[in-house]
Amino acid sequence: MAISRLFRRAADGSLDFREAWYEEYDDDAGTGQFVINHGAVGNLSTTQDVKDVDQETGAGLLAAFEAQCAEDGYADLPETEQFWAIAQWPVKTEGAYAERLKETALTVLTGHLAWRGLGTLEDATYGTGTLNLHVLTPDPKKVVTAIKTAVRENNLDLSKLRIAVAPFGQKDALKQKHPTPPKPFTLD
Known part of the structure; x- marks a missing residue:
């Protein structure tokens, strides 16, 4: 599954980012982890993950992430x-x-x-x-x-x-x- 990487420019001109992806484990269990990474561009980011989710759940989490980002003003940076x-x-x-x-x-x-x-x-x-x-x-x-x-x-x-x-x-x-x-x- 691809990485969803989105940006938002603040009123002061600084740039924040959020990214998320689903990554399957190397075993054959069909599960993986969903990862969210976010922070100010240029600074070490904060990472959160949800472990042991299947691909369908990962796709749902990614869709919810993108919807929340859009609501918060994040978008693709062309x-x-x-x-x-x-x-x-x-x-x-x-x-x-x-x-x-x-x-x-x-x-x-x-x-x-x-x-x-x-x-x-x-x-x-x-x-x-x-x-x-x-x-x-x-x-x-x-x-x-x-x-x-x-x-x-x-x-x-x-x-x-x-x-x-x-x-x-x-x-x-x-x-x-x-x-x-x-x-x-x-x-x-």
Whole structure:
């Protein structure tokens, strides 16, 4: 079952999120858990779950969650209102080192960003001598800080990391945000 991820902008401009999903257990019992995750975008969220529910109950809980969110003013955030953040590391080839870096960075960033409502990793590509992780995010400023924090906390090489952001649909307008001073940034 897919994740339902919804956002609401407060009067002060801050962004809150709520997300929910049903996940079946790996056993063959046909049950799973329904999870709700919510909080302010950029801050570690609060999680609640209901264990040992069947798929039909999970679908019902998801429908009720979406109805309550709509009543509370939460809605999908269209991609056109989001931004791209690209985390880029230099790699000489697409060999074993690059694959280990890619897998580790994907794991680290997926969890770190998701639990803060800061976006999803949409793609991982190789440019000429680079590994590029493409993050779709609702908040370009907070995601840069979060990426640097996740990289530092998980002993990935922060000194070689470059981060750039651009509005959705304008990847050709990427502007480097880390490190400073900014330099030209390309995905090639």
